[in-house]
Amino acid sequence: VTASGQVDAQVDAQADSQVDAPADDRSAVARRPPLNRDRVLAAAVTLADESGIESVTMRRLGGRLGVEAMSLYNHVANKDALMDGMVERLAIEVLEAAGTVDPPTSPTDWKRAMRDTILAARAVMLRHPWGPGVIESRTHMIPAVVTYFDMLMGIMRVGGLSWDLVHHAMHALGSRALGFSQELFVPADGDEDPTPAERDRMKSVYPNIGGMLDAVMHDPSEESLGWCDDQTEFTFGLDLLLDGLAGHREPSSGTD
Amino acid sequence: VTASGQVDAQVDAQADSQVDAPADDRSAVARRPPLNRDRVLAAAVTLADESGIESVTMRRLGGRLGVEAMSLYNHVANKDALMDGMVERLAIEVLEAAGTVDPPTSPTDWKRAMRDTILAARAVMLRHPWGPGVIESRTHMIPAVVTYFDMLMGIMRVGGLSWDLVHHAMHALGSRALGFSQELFVPADGDEDPTPAERDRMKSVYPNIGGMLDAVMHDPSEESLGWCDDQTEFTFGLDLLLDGLAGHREPSSGTD
DNA sequence: ACCTGAACACCGTTCAAGT
């Protein structure tokens, strides 16, 4: 009942690069480079990207790596530590993306820099849809995430915001600082726009939602990707917060 | 291996009100009022309140109700439907709390009404700490939650906000509309304020967080419950959003 | 109509044993 049939192709290519003799199972195991924490975490991230976070089980992850589930415990303390490691990898990716954003060139440039940085983080999250859920399930800090937060705070300090306001800002942004805002009731992939009949029923029970549907769906304005373009909504909320924070700056810290 | 020892006391009192003869197990089961969906959901909410959401398993919930786990499937389709039902109960509690808030008395009163309503919802969430997590895990709409959202939208319409702005507002508020903003890395109960030594180490790795700790912890301003008073931070972020939305109102809709 | 008992297909995790 071995999982050797599922040995990761990339790993094999690496290990077998200068070996062409067909090997029996024992030597295959012996030749295989020993697992390490990094390879375990990378495989977990890939598995979550491809099949969703619920498919990341110790047994299935072991299978991916050509190893029994129990071997993983040599490299991560337990499943919780595995999840911490996945968030760590994700945060490192966020830091890399954030590093390509132009730092603020003047105090009044802080809002642009915050916006670009957070949207860079968002781009990473869109590549790893399991990110938000796993991040919010963590109960203790992950260093790379803290480093990212420290970076955002540095941008705001350049903008002249007081320590107290920076503190409020981090709380007000919350998960938006990392580029996501957990959507309530995200419609399933298969869901279509409501039919007129459904809209009628909806309007009788929920008059305001009904009215909104009529108004917002009627004019699919220029560049919208749909009547609920997530990117548009995200940036709207983000700008609302950043503009509000700007209004709370000390008068002495200049205008913008 | 029966769970009859854990029969809910309240249920027994109800069932036995006019029966005083000691009964054997068979008649006890026969006399017990049959379970129904409402009692199952109420027990699940109580169990989650007392022992946390992770303790709500079909087996344990059955035990609470003096019934085998499999009996629950007569009243809820599966565990997911059970969770939906729990959110439904929670949302009904939110609607009750929101119903005690004064409706807006004038267009300019909409911000006050939104604020009071959302803070009323927040009070309910504080009584049910499992609420945010379970709500965010739901993938389809729960009617009572939609009713609550419709109510919020009604308040904004009284305030003269356009349908388009109301739509943006609901997205911008996100989970804040329900009274919570998922805290990233909520410190464990046992965690104390960082010691000076920890602060020094922190300052060298995270200069901005370190600076903030110095500044914000130094002056425990008047009425704060601590250097990270959740209620203060929640209302700060909420006001930021509501004020920002007010700024987006059509000029024609009056001043406030 | 409602409930039970046994079973199934999964989990995370332990432990002793192998190399």
Added chain:
DNA sequence: ACCTGAACACCGTTCAAGT
């Protein structure tokens, strides 16, 4: 040092059987 195999204590869920 790293990996395996068997086992344990849980899950959600099914199914046939009881009343």
